[in-house]
Amino acid sequence: MKTGGIGGGNTQTGLVFEGKADFLTLLENIKGYDVKKAKIGYDVIFNNVCVAHTYKKHDLYRFLDSVGVDWQKILSKKLLPDDAIYVIKENTIFIIEIKYQCTEGSVDEKLQTCDFKRKQYQKIFSELNYEVEYIYVLSDWFRKEKYRDVLDYIISVDCKYYFEYLPLHKIGLPVPK
Numbered sequence: 001m002k003t004g005g006i007g008g009g010n011t012q013t014g015l016v017f018e019g020k021a022d023f024l025t026l027l028e029n030i031k032g033y034d035v036k037k038a039k040i041g042y043d044v045i046f047n048n049v050c051v052a053h054t055y056k057k058h059d060l061y062r063f064l065d066s067v068g069v070d071w072q073k074i075l076s077k078k079l080l081p082d083d084a085i086y087v088i089k090e091n092t093i094f095i096i097e098i099k100y101q102c103t104e105g106s107v108d109e110k111l112q113t114c115d116f117k118r119k120q121y122q123k124i125f126s127e128l129n130y131e132v133e134y135i136y137v138l139s140d141w142f143r144k145e146k147y148r149d150v151l152d153y154i155i156s157v158d159c160k161y162y163f164e165y166l167p168l169h170k171i172g173l174p175v176p177k
Contacts, residue, residue: 023083023096024054030168032176040066044085046174055084064124071124079117090172092131095121101141111136111150115157135171136161 024035024042034045041059044052055063057080064071071078083096095118099111118134125132136154138161154161160170168175 030176051088051173053086060084069124069127074124075120079120085171087172092133093125094133094135094171096135096137098137100139114154114159118159134159137166138163140164
């Protein structure tokens with residue numbers, strides 16, 4: 001990873017995360033994409049068509065309240081995602097957690113919580129009949145051998161991870177030609 005660097009050849013087919021990058025800012029830099037503030041969260045526009053809605057942290061719960069999901073009866077505590085992206089054609093909400101690390105720290109253990117969190121999100125989105133996917137975007141720090149077991153665990157519980165990059169097609173978003 002290049003600290004302070006810029007994205008390379010993958011910038012048209014996905015999002016290149018360097019450091020604690022912002023999903024919406026990265027998306028806006030891809031040809032054909034635009035992001036518009038919505039009543040709650042943001043709409044993701046591709047070639048003038050709304051393809052997704054995004055919610056950060058507390059906006060996710062404002063959205064749930066607006067569609068009549070009483071999440072407080074379902075969950076005992078809020079989970080605050082870095083990004084929650086509802087991709088319309090997939091009828092799926094993708095929970096994206098960006099974990100950037102360059103020294104030892106508490107993020108190590110947070111990676112082991114994906115199964116619990118995915119199941120919690122499944123409970124709240126079952127009322128809307130949405131599918132739920134849980135994805136980490138990890139810095140290259142997590143490529144170290146000592147993370148092999150936790151990375152295997154993430155896959156074993158039907159969650160996903162990518163290093164510094166999130167392919168658009170993996171979350172059902174259009175890839176520019």
